[in-house]
Amino acid sequence: MTQKTATAYYEYEEKIKGERIPYYEPWLGDEELAQLTEVIRANWISEGAKTREFERRLAKLHGVKYALAVSNCTGALIIAMKALGIGPGDEVIVPSFTFIASVSSIRLAGATPVLVDIDARTLNIDAQAAERAITPRTKAIIPVHLYGQAADMDAIMAVAARHALPVIEDAAQGLAVKFQGKPVGSFGEIGCLSFFTDKSITLGEGGAVLTSSDQLYEELLMLKNDGRLERGMYVHDRVGYNLRITELQGAVGVAQLGKLETIVRRKRENADLYRRLLEGLPGLEFTYRDPRSFIVPHRVNVLVDDPDSLIAHLEANGIGCRRFYLPVHMQPCYDVTGDFPNAERAYRRGLSLPSAPMLGEDQIAFVCEKVWEFFRAP
């Protein structure tokens, strides 16, 4: 076992800076600076008009009545469960193949995560496996729209309806993603978005909860705001968190939303270019694209027999890339036995290539050349 030290946390930045082609980088510039300047000049840096504008635009984009900005998506998921009254003794169904926060949030809300396998093609939750996992203690299902592709919301909503269960959509990677023309985050009772640095738009850190329910909106607002609906007063109806964002983040969010159309277009074009340049390469396949989903690629994902060796070759050429998520049932902090063949196969074979929206065609061509070189080597 490797010796882990806290210094690795800080060394990471140096490693990333050394990459000639970064695995991911946000697109920030003059638009964000102009917005930030306005906020600083106004001398109001806790949530204000910019944050409200950011929320209004998010709600419109995702076809819901309310969007509430919060400090991250992990917190969004926790308060989503708390607003639905989920806690100790309750079970929540979630896919094992996801970023850890989809599952940790359930534990942090006091409930028990029940892990299920994914669909082998879409890499999203297998709705039939979810239905088989339902018990009298089940209180919600969390589909994850992983890698910017919508989960099968027809199947999930049908299961939820049959068992009268609420759905919380983990749309951390799902900004502007749609399933059969309808934005993700608008199917279930609550949807959760992330604006961490590697998401389509970023506030550095950040998230949002989406809902069209007046009652859930009030609960969520109290949970994000120290248990009260107002500010500047000290009577608290609930025990809440402080998950407010800063107005600096709200301002960056407004600028980033202004670029979203370009970001979405670039991400989709880049993914298509990768496919063209790597077409016909034996030993490599791209992950499946569900035609029912409007995909906003969170990553450009490929499946190979030996991802570690390919990553080593690309990193030696200054190209940042990553393995897929280690499924949650295999994580040191969870001890789950069960059958998750599709999650394990995805992990064994998957890797993500550089996927920043502003990556140039020449950079993508360089990455692809190095991928070909790897497979051609004797």
Ligand SMILES: Cc1ncc(COP(=O)(O)O)c(C=O)c1O
């Ligand atoms: C699927 C998924 N869920 C939840 C989260 C948690 O988001 P945050 O980092 O904003 O807490 C992430 C973050 O990457 C994610 O990818």
